[in-house]
Amino acid sequence: MSVLNTVPFEKFHGTGNDFFVVDAEDPVPDRPAFARTHCDRQGGIALDDSNRRGADGVLFLALESRYDPPRVVMTLVQPDGSVAAMCGNGARVAAAWAAERTDSDEIMIDTPAGTRRASLDDDYVTVEMGAPSFDPRDVPLESDEELVEAAVEGLTITAVNTGVPHAVAFVDDVDDVDLEAVAPSIRHAPLFPEGTNVTLASPDGDGGFRQRTFERGVEGETQSCGTGAVAVVAAAKRLGHVSGDDPVRVSPPGGTLSVTVPDEGSALLGGPAVHEGDGEADIVFRER
Numbered sequence: 001m002s003v004l005n006t007v008p009f010e011k012f013h014g015t016g017n018d019f020f021v022v023d024a025e026d027p028v029p030d031r032p033a034f035a036r037t038h039c040d041r042q043g044g045i046a047l048d049d050s051n052r053r054g055a056d057g058v059l060f061l062a063l064e065s066r067y068d069p070p071r072v073v074m075t076l077v078q079p080d081g082s083v084a085a086m087c088g089n090g091a092r093v094a095a096a097w098a099a100e101r102t103d104s105d106e107i108m109i110d111t112p113a114g115t116r117r118a119s120l121d122d123d124y125v126t127v128e129m130g131a132p133s134f135d136p137r138d139v140p141l142e143s144d145e146e147l148v149e150a151a152v153e154g155l156t157i158t159a160v161n162t163g164v165p166h167a168v169a170f171v172d173d174v175d176d177v178d179l180e181a182v183a184p185s186i187r188h189a190p191l192f193p194e195g196t197n198v199t200l201a202s203p204d205g206d207g208g209f210r211q212r213t214f215e216r217g218v219e220g221e222t223q224s225c226g227t228g229a230v231a232v233v234a235a236a237k238r239l240g241h242v243s244g245d246d247p248v249r250v251s252p253p254g255g256t257l258s259v260t261v262p263d264e265g266s267a268l269l270g271g272p273a274v275h276e277g278d279g280e281a282d283i284v285f286r287e288r
């Protein structure tokens, strides 16, 4: 193995959805290889012995501080090397990273899914996520019909795009489902030409939802998924499980998020974004 150089990285997480953050000004010749190597949960990098090895993706962030509010161009490269169009928790982390470098509590985030506005209150970041879409062309679906409550590979799902596609299934108790066993056949179902994330939700007994998501690109369950949390509330509204424009609490395994899906306009996703520490990562390597 020949190591010629390193780049600095920062480690952040949003309710347990963890990311290495690399300034896009720093040269990383092969971003997919960098993400595949360093995000690996067994062989990837860790801040120290107490920190979990690997990550759910690498955020390459380009700050444009001359604008008001400042802008940041976000590129999320996932552990399989793919680039995600959007990431709710990643956008919250991108805003926190940009706010550390500017004096602003408002940040504009440019993503492949569109520009999103974020506002910060200390480490609590709220992002305007855009309007969820059930349109089969947006999800996208291999069908002309919306998929609102349909049996797919053993679960009853609602398909919605919240920046990326989600197949949402409401179940009695998210912990009773073997997600790693049931999710892959839905994630790869021909109905979803670009694949899908698979999100489970169950009532938390107090007006909110518990959430678990199997993520495309990670190809496994993550501790939290922001677009998935928005998808849960969008699907819940569509199915009549909730109504109105009030914030809804959504609890993935890694923490608590606040989601607002108004009848008209952009959804909101709020929650903490935490800077865990800094390190150096090899940029030239032979992939394992």
Ligand SMILES: N[C@@H](CCC[C@H](N)C(=O)O)C(=O)O
Pocket (backbone or CB within 6 Å): 017, 078, 084, 085, 086, 087, 088, 089, 090, 164, 165, 197, 215, 216, 217, 218, 222, 224, 225, 226, 227, 228
């Ligand atoms: N963890 C993210 C979602 C990232 C994108 C997803 N894995 C995909 O490829 O669609 C979030 O917080 O939204």
